[in-house]
Amino acid sequence: MEHSPRQIMALVRADFKDEVLRSRSIWLCASCYACTVECPREIRITDIMYALKQRAILEGIYPKRFPIPILAKEFFKMVHSKGRITETLLVMRLFLRANWRAVLSSWRQGIGLIRTGRFVLRHERIENRAQLAGMLDSDLHDERRITPKEAA
Amino acid sequence: MKYAYFPGCSLKGLGRAYEESLLPVMEKLGVELVELNDWNCCGATAYMSVDETKACILAARNLAIAEKTGSRDLVTPCSACYLVLNKTKHYLKDSPEIRGSVQRALEGAGLRYSGEMPVRHPLDILVHDVGLDVIREKVVRPLTGLKVAPYYGCQVVRPYATFDDAWNPTTMDRLLATLGAEVVPYPLKTKCCGGSLTGTLPDTGLRLTYILLKEAVRRGADVIATICPLCQFNLDAYHDQLTRQWGPVPIPTVYFTQLMGLAFGLPESQLGLRRNFVRMKPLPALPARA
Ligand code: SF4
Numbered sequence: 001m002e003h004s005p006r007q008i009m010a011l012v013r014a015d016f017k018d019e020v021l022r023s024r025s026i027w028l029c030a031s032c033y034a035c036t037v038e039c040p041r042e043i044r045i046t047d048i049m050y051a052l053k054q055r056a057i058l059e060g061i062y063p064k065r066f067p068i069p070i071l072a073k074e075f076f077k078m079v080h081s082k083g084r085i086t087e088t089l090l091v092m093r094l095f096l097r098a099n100w101r102a103v104l105s106s107w108r109q110g111i112g113l114i115r116t117g118r119f120v121l122r123h124e125r126i127e128n129r130a131q132l133a134g135m136l137d138s139d140l141h142d143e144r145r146i147t148p149k150e151a152a
Numbered sequence: 153m154k155y156a157y158f159p160g161c162s163l164k165g166l167g168r169a170y171e172e173s174l175l176p177v178m179e180k181l182g183v184e185l186v187e188l189n190d191w192n193c194c195g196a197t198a199y200m201s202v203d204e205t206k207a208c209i210l211a212a213r214n215l216a217i218a219e220k221t222g223s224r225d226l227v228t229p230c231s232a233c234y235l236v237l238n239k240t241k242h243y244l245k246d247s248p249e250i251r252g253s254v255q256r257a258l259e260g261a262g263l264r265y266s267g268e269m270p271v272r273h274p275l276d277i278l279v280h281d282v283g284l285d286v287i288r289e290k291v292v293r294p295l296t297g298l299k300v301a302p303y304y305g306c307q308v309v310r311p312y313a314t315f316d317d318a319w320n321p322t323t324m325d326r327l328l329a330t331l332g333a334e335v336v337p338y339p340l341k342t343k344c345c346g347g348s349l350t351g352t353l354p355d356t357g358l359r360l361t362y363i364l365l366k367e368a369v370r371r372g373a374d375v376i377a378t379i380c381p382l383c384q385f386n387l388d389a390y391h392d393q394l395t396r397q398w399g400p401v402p403i404p405t406v407y408f409t410q411l412m413g414l415a416f417g418l419p420e421s422q423l424g425l426r427r428n429f430v431r432m433k434p435l436p437a438l439p440a441r442a
Contacts, residue, residue, distance in 0.1 A: 028356065030347035031197040032306035037318045046311075053201040067352040075198035079210065083192040085161040091351055098352075108392055113166070116427040120165050127190045135213060135257040136206050 005035055005045055012048065021056040027068040029053075067098035080136060083126030088119050153281060155272075156223035157185035158214055160233040160381075161193050167230065167381025169424025173409040174229055174274060176423075180290055180416050181282050185227060188217050196232040197347065204243075208250050209257045211240035215271075216263035225270045227277055229409075231380035235307035237271040242312065273308050274409070275379055276315040279323045284330045292417040294332025298435070300411065301338040301373035302328060303364065305383045309342055318342070324408055328377060331415040336371045340364055345383040350390060361386045362394050365401035375432055376405040388429045404430040 003011065003025040011020045020026065029049040036046045053072070056062040062069040074093045078085055095106075113119040126132065163171040178185055191214050193199075200207040215237060218226040228234050243250045244267050258265055278287065302324045310318045319342055325335045345364060349357030365387060368376050378384045387405035394401060406428065413423040414435060425432060 028349070028353070030306075030344050030349055030357075031200075032344035032347070033310035034306065034342075034344070037310050050200055050204065054204060057202050068349075069201070071348060071352050072198045072201040075196070076202045079193045079195065079199060085165075085193050085196075087162065087165045094351065105393075109389055112389065112429050116429070118166050118168060118427055124161060124164055126192050131261045132192055132210075132213060135209050135261050138257040138260050139205050139209060139253050 005029075005049075008052070009043065009045065009048070012052070018061070020052055021059065021061050022063065024063050024066060026052045026056065027062070027066060065098065067094060070094060070098045080133065081129075082123050083129050083132050084124040086120050086122070086124045088113065088121070089123065153182060154184040154186065154223060155225050155227045155277065156218045156221045156269075157187045158191055158194075158218065158226055158228040158233060158237070159187060160228060160230040162230050162232075162381035166385050169427040170229055170381050170384070170407045170409065172422070172424035172427075173407055173413045176418055177409050177412045177416060178274070180418070181278075181286065183277065183282060186221060186223065188214060188221070188226075191217060194228075194230075194233040194236040196236060200236070205250055205253045207236070208240045208243055208254050211236050212244070212254045212258060212265055213261070213263065215240065215269065216258055216265040219265055219269050220263075223269075225272050225277075227272055227274055229274050229379070230382075231305055231307040232382065234271065234273050235312065238312040241267060241271065273313070273315070273379070275308070275323050275327070276313075279327055280315060284326060287327065287412075288330050291331055291415045293415055293435070295328075295411060295415050295435070296332045296334075298333045298411075299336050299372055299374045300328050300333045301336050301368040301371060301376045302341055302408075303338065303345075303368075303376050303378050303383060303387075303405075304341050305378065305380045306342060306344050308379060324377065324379065327408065328411065331411060333411065333415075336368075336373045338368065338371060338373070340367050345380075345386045347382060347386075350386050354390075354393065357386070358390055358393060358397070361390060362398050362401065365394070365403055365405075366398075369401050369403050373403060375411075376403060377408045377411055378405055379408055391430055402430065404428055404432040406432055 002023050008025060026049050031046055033046050036044050071094050078090055159171055195207045195210045304321050309316055309321045316323045328335050344360055346357035346360040384405055410423045410425055
């Protein structure tokens with residue numbers, strides 16, 4: 001970890017915007033809310049981590065080739081086009097974009113998933129995709145928002 | 153008892169054993185779960201990392217569909233879904249800006265959401281609506297002698313749950329004890345399983361997973377009971393890698409609903425237990441009744 005959550009909060013307060021947004025550490029937050037519940041100053045650390053991730057993606061300055069933001073964006077795109085996530089297909093996309101060697105090291109896991117009937121190859125999708133897309137795009141008037149194309 | 157039911161993507165994919173065991177167990181208890189029509193992905197943590205307002209719109213579509221059913225409560229078993237749907241409810245209340253965007257999106261699609269419908273976890277329903285006494289009556293095959301480590305993970309108990317404690321939840325402990333199981337003390341019960349880091353940054357994520365498994369073994373547990381599809385996957389599917397890196401931690405992780413099914417005498421083959429990488433040992437045969 002480059003920066004501990006404490007350091008991230010200190011950097012945010014001292015306005016070190018670039019350092020924070022480029023830090024890998026914000027992407028390491030797994031969103032477990034332990035700190036949020038614990039913080040004696042009631043700082044909503046998890047939500048701040050989210051805000052930083054959103055900003056880093058919007059400004060395109062997240063660490064490139066780092067698998068975590070890549071997963072977030074692939075997830076975002078799959079939801080836009082299908083309305084649902086098919087986990088096995090999502091992970092395959094992640095591996096192809098971020099780390100194709102992971103495909104080789106996880107082949108046994110893949111076989112295990114096939115054996116246990118959990119490897120889904122057909123996209124799960126909703127019926128009313130047009131409705132969902134319209135809803136998600138209804139928010140475009142705000143120029144801070146991003147479209148799936150920009151996220152690509 | 154009838155509830156609107158939001159399964160979430162995982163229960164149709166990697167976590168299908170959760171739904172396979174949840175539905176028959178609820179049916180046995182006279183609880184009817186009515187799946188939402190054309191629900192969409194809740195967005196989980198990944199979507200929220202890209203865009204907050206859109207994440208709330210995504211969740212709000214499900215909340216609006218749920219409200220249309222006229223049910224009193226919405227039930228969702230996956231921790232990420234539980235968190236996101238509750239979080240959206242809070243945001244709609246607290247942030248006029250988000251409320252505005254979400255209302256516009258809903259109206260444009262001909263949907264409405266009042267913000268009132270409670271979003272609840274099956275554990276909450278089972279312990280507080282159904283009740284442990286009713287559950288006890290259904291136990292035909294007590295899990296006597298089975299040592300279970302109760303693992304709650306993070307997002308059901310933090311930060312929005314009102315039905316249990318954020319650090320030392322006990323609803324599942326009490327439920328498992330009602331089934332006759334021996335609940336071992338498991339101080340890591342609300343620690344993080346690594347979430348999606350196990351896939352994106354295995355060196356970091358898998359360490360968290362390993363610590364959880366190791367502690368359960370050290371406490372003498374036969375099995376870990378979980379309430380979340382991602383926790384189940386992380387604790388079950390990486391044993392190869394974990395063994396290579398740190399040594400074996402051979403303990404199965406199953407859904408609490410699978411243990412309920414076993415205790416209710418439902419056939420093992422119908423509870424999704426074969427979907428595990430690390431299989432649970434079959435329960436010893438019942439002693440013949442005198
Ligand atoms: S939410 Fe959890 S992972 Fe994220 S900063 Fe807080 S304690 Fe760390």
